[in-house]
Amino acid sequence: MPPKEVYFDLENSGYVPDDVVDVMLPYFNKRGYGHPAITHRLGWEALDLIIGTKELVAKTLNLANPENLVFTHSGTEANNLAIQGYLIANRDKLRGKKVLVSSIEHLSVIFPAQFVSELLGLEVIKVPVDKEGFVDPEVLKYYVDRDVGLVSIQLVNHEIGTIQKLRDLIEVVRDRNPDVVFHTDASDAYGRVRIDLRDLDVDMMTLSSHKIHGPRGVGVLYVRDGVRIEPILRGQLSVEKLWPGVELTPLIAGFRKAVELAFNNFEENVKYLTSLRDKLLNGILNSVSDVVLNGPSGDERAPDNVNVAFKYVEGEALTIELSGYGVYVSSGSACSSRFLEPSHVLLAIGREYELAHGSILFKVSRYHKGEDIDYALEVLPKAVDRLRTLSPLTPRRA
Amino acid sequence: MSSRIPLPYSPVVLEYFRNPKNVGRMENATVQSTAGSPACGDMIRLYLRIEDDLIVEATFESYGCAANIAAASILTEMIKGKTLKEAWEIKWNDISDKLGGLPPIKYHCSILAVGALKRAIRTYYNEVRKEVPDWLPKNLSTEEKQTMEEEELIERMYSRVPKSSGAENGK
Ligand SMILES: Cc1ncc(COP(=O)(O)O)c(C=O)c1O
Numbered sequence: 406m407p408p409k410e411v412y413f414d415l416e417n418s419g420y421v422p423d424d425v426v427d428v429m430l431p432y433f434n435k436r437g438y439g440h441p442a443i444t445h446r447l448g449w450e451a452l453d454l455i456i457g458t459k460e461l462v463a464k465t466l467n468l469a470n471p472e473n474l475v476f477t478h479s480g481t482e483a484n485n486l487a488i489q490g491y492l493i494a495n496r497d498k499l500r501g502k503k504v505l506v507s508s509i510e511h512l513s514v515i516f517p518a519q520f521v522s523e524l525l526g527l528e529v530i531k532v533p534v535d536k537e538g539f540v541d542p543e544v545l546k547y548y549v550d551r552d553v554g555l556v557s558i559q560l561v562n563h564e565i566g567t568i569q570k571l572r573d574l575i576e577v578v579r580d581r582n583p584d585v586v587f588h589t590d591a592s593d594a595y596g597r598v599r600i601d602l603r604d605l606d607v608d609m610m611t612l613s614s615h616k617i618h619g620p621r622g623v624g625v626l627y628v629r630d631g632v633r634i635e636p637i638l639r640g641q642l643s644v645e646k647l648w649p650g651v652e653l654t655p656l657i658a659g660f661r662k663a664v665e666l667a668f669n670n671f672e673e674n675v676k677y678l679t680s681l682r683d684k685l686l687n688g689i690l691n692s693v694s695d696v697v698l699n700g701p702s703g704d705e706r707a708p709d710n711v712n713v714a715f716k717y718v719e720g721e722a723l724t725i726e727l728s729g730y731g732v733y734v735s736s737g738s739a740c741s742s743r744f745l746e747p748s749h750v751l752l753a754i755g756r757e758y759e760l761a762h763g764s765i766l767f768k769v770s771r772y773h774k775g776e777d778i779d780y781a782l783e784v785l786p787k788a789v790d791r792l793r794t795l796s797p798l799t800p801r802r803a
Numbered sequence: 804m805s806s807r808i809p810l811p812y813s814p815v816v817l818e819y820f821r822n823p824k825n826v827g828r829m830e831n832a833t834v835q836s837t838a839g840s841p842a843c844g845d846m847i848r849l850y851l852r853i854e855d856d857l858i859v860e861a862t863f864e865s866y867g868c869a870a871n872i873a874a875a876s877i878l879t880e881m882i883k884g885k886t887l888k889e890a891w892e893i894k895w896n897d898i899s900d901k902l903g904g905l906p907p908i909k910y911h912c913s914i915l916a917v918g919a920l921k922r923a924i925r926t927y928y929n930e931v932r933k934e935v936p937d938w939l940p941k942n943l944s945t946e947e948k949q950t951m952e953e954e955e956l957i958e959r960m961y962s963r964v965p966k967s968s969g970a971e972n973g974k
Contacts, residue, residue, distance in 0.1 A: 719844050721868040725812075725820065738844055738868070746960065747844065758957070762844035795826055795872060797848040797864035798841055 407731030411777045414733045415709070415768035416563055416593075419615045421659065422772060428662045429620065432655035441644050441652055451654045455644055458661040462612070462625060465668050467601045475626050475647045476657060480592045480613025481513040483624035486647060487588045487609045488517040490634035491555055496525050502554035504529045507540050508753040509567070514557050514590055515749075527554070536754050537701040538567030542577045549581040556587050560594035560610075564737065564750040564766060565700030566710030568598055575606050586632055592616050596667035597675060597708055608632045618770065619663030620656045674771050678708035681769040681778055686711045688782040693789050699737075699751060699764055711767040712737075714760040717799040718792040723765060726792060730784040737764035759798075812869055813903030819873035824880055825862045832862075834931055836923035838915045838950045841866060843957045845912060847875045849919040853927060856886045863919075870909040874898050874916040887924050888938055893917055895946050911953060918950030 412420055432438060437454050439447030459471035468474070477483045492499060504518050508531040515531075522529045532548050534540055540558055549556070556578055561568050571589060578585050588609040591600060596617035602610075609632060614623035628634060628647070636642075640649030667674065690696055695716040700706055715723060720736025727734055737748035738761070746752070747761035756764070769778070793799045812820070829835075829850035839846040845867035852860035861879040865872045878898060882890045898913035899905040905913060921944050928935045943951070 717866065719867045719871075721844075722820070722872060725817075725869045729821065758842040758844070762841075795823065795864060796866040797828070797837070797846060798866050801828075 407729065409777075409780050410731040410733070411773070411781055412733045413767040413769070413781070414735050415616075415770055416766055417735055418621060419618050420770070420772060421615075421620055421663075422618055422666075424666070425619060425659045425662045429655045429659040432658045437654050437658070441654065451652070452644065454654055454658055454661070455652055458657050458664075461661060461664055465600075465664060466610075466627070467603050468627065470630075473627055473629060475628065475645050476652060477624040477626060477648055478622055478653070480511075480590070480611055480616070480624040483611040483613070483626040484511065484513040484590055485517045486626050486634065486637050487611060487628075488514060488555070488557060489521045489637045490647065491586055491588070491609070491632065492518075492521045492525060492527065493637070494633045494635040495554070499554040500526055502527055502552050505532050505545075505548055505553055505556045505558075506530075507532050507534055507558045507569075509534050509538055509562050509565070509750040510557060510559055511563055511590055511592070512749075514559070514588075518555075518557065531753075532558075534567075534753055537705070538562050538565050538569075538750070538754050539701070539705075540569060540574055542570070542573045545574055545577050546581060549578050549585065551582055553578075553582055553585050556585055557590065558587075559590040559592075560600070561591070561598055561707045562700070562750065563593045564710075564748060565712050565754065566593075566707035567700050568594070568705055568707060571605060571607075579606065593707060596664070596671075597678065599671070602627070609634075614656070614660040614663060617663050617667045618772070619660040622653060623656045623660040675708050677771055678769055681773055681775070682706075682708055682711055684775065685767060685769060685778050685781065686713070688778065689713055689785060692782060692786045697760060699754070699756065709768050709770060711769065712764060714756065714764040715789050716760065716763060717796045718789060719762050720764055722792055723763070723788060726788040727765075727784065730788065732781050732784055732788075735766050737766065738762045811906065812873075813905075815877075815901070815903035816870055816873040816905070819876045819902070820869040823865075823872055823876035825876065825883075826864070827862050828864060829860065829862045834923050834927040836919050836926055838919035838922060838954075839867070839871075840954055840957060843953060844868070845871050845915055847871065847915050847919045849875070849879075849916075849923050851882075851923050851927070853887065853931075856888065858882050858885055858887065858890060867912065867915075868909070870902075870905055870912040871915065873902055874905075874912045875919075877901050878916045878920060882920065887927065888936070890920060891924055891939065893920065911949070914946050914949045915953070917944075917946040921947050922950075 437450030441451035459474045463471035518529045586608045589607045590611045592613040595612045608629045610627040612625040615621040636647045642649050697714040699712040720738030724736045737751045751761035832850035833853040835850045837848045848864045850862045861883050863875040865875045895913040895917045
């Protein structure tokens with residue numbers, strides 16, 4: 406066992422703290438384990454939990470009506486429900502039209518868009534981003550015409566932390582075509598970047614529980630009144646109008662707690678995350694040579710995201726090397742993907758293959774302490790150095 | 804970066820990854836060869852010192868994943884002290900077997916290692932000895948062919964994306 410363990414792989418899945426686990430357990434066998442729509446105490450408790458959680462989430466979003474929120478089993482499912490559900494429900498009027506997604510969307514947006522569009526005879530267009538991952542409003546303008554039916558652009562990118570200037574983009578879309586439905590995947594923004602639905606004119610929005618230290622297996626889709634979507638799963642409808650089956654009350658209880666924890670001290674949390682992020686990033690830039698930051702910096706970057714390319718080394722090897730020290734990260738390398746292709750996000754921002762292969766993603770969280778960052782900064786140069794001594798690409802300095 | 808989690812490796816792979824043998828460039832190499840490319844994310848450079856037909860020393864450099872480093876390292880151990888003809892008989896699956904098995908999508912790492920070896924042997928006879936023995940097949944071996952295919956594939960994919968991002972190049 407390594408002397409210390411620091412988990413930075415929060416993009417892939419999060420750590421669930423004890424106080425979140427503790428509120429989940431009673432919902433398996435002590436309270437609220439009944440079917441939420443049935444008229445007895447254990448059903449009422451379940452219903453109460455679901456309604457109460459939606460009220461809480463609505464409050465965090467400045468959303469007047471909690472009933473505009475639907476629970477799903479994951480962020481992936483919420484994205485699928487938004488994209489597939491909208492395209493299928495409106496297939497007649499959308500035939501032959503276009504779906505715009507940014508080229509750095511999560512695959513749970515890109516894949517359903519492509520799949521359903523092919524079935525229904527629509528066209529998916531990937532809107533390019535600049536070298537920091539921003540969609541340029543002037544560029545978007547060029548893509549939005551009367552034939553666009555749906556646009557999906559995420560609020561924060563999950564790999565490179567770009568905080569999209571979404572208001573400007575929505576304005577462009579509304580101005581060019583008021584009939585467009587605008588979806589945003591806010592999975593990596595929620596709890597870390599302020600979202601105010603009175604101000605942000607989106608029609609649909611996705612959230613995911615495990616991105617804020619809630620349990621995996623809870624997603625939320627916001628759907629504005631008047632936007633027609635079809636359920637993508639068929640079965641007995643319960644509380645949810647768009648999602649059949651019995652709600653996962655224990656997980657929803659955990660999610661509610663995670664929301665409370667993220668929003669109780671929102672500003673301080675964000676400040677703390679930003680300080681950890683900058684400590685880690687600056688530490689890396691100061692202690693390792695030939696490093697390139699992926700994505701924007703400062704206020705334009707998500708407070709929890711550090712993504713850097715280490716030249717001359719391959720990311721999977723570095724991930725395993727760091728794992729030996731107890732530092733857990735993920736990489737943009739193609740090495741574990743079957744197709745030799747590195748991360749589509751890094752390629753979309755114009756990263757060369759070599760740099761994409763050597764990219765490492767760290768996500769900091771409020772459960773990290775300064776000393777966790779210190780430890781990572783202590784072992785990182787050693788790990789990179791060892792792999793660089795093995796690498797034929799490392800320049801030999803005489 | 805969601806689906807890019809390191810694969811489960813055998814203890815042998817991890818041991819060779821952590822403590823590779825015969826590392827580094829060799830100044831007095833008789834011949835060197837390269838397989839793969841930085842764009843593939845996998846590249847092996849092999850250095851051989853050959854006396855008569857005997858491999859007296861073999862070292863490597865590797866840019867690539869853990870399997871790549873382990874495959875190159877174990878290969879250098881396997882060929883040291885072998886004649887070139889004996890070394891030519893090594894197949895890619897001998898490497899993965901010796902490593903205690905590789906996940907199927909990592910087979911190409913052992914292919915690359917053997918590809919580098921066979922390229923080195925060919926280069927030695929073609930360019931250093933300038934005399935090709937009868938036992939050396941004219942046609943490319945499986946490993947040489949697959950190595951070339953991988954390099955060409957990535958070259959094709961690479962040409963689809965802009966090569967220069969205009970992005971700042973480190974510090
Ligand atoms: C931006 C983004 N969207 C959607 C998802 C999918 O969420 P989930 O893991 O809950 O399916 C993720 C998680 O990886 C994500 O990062």
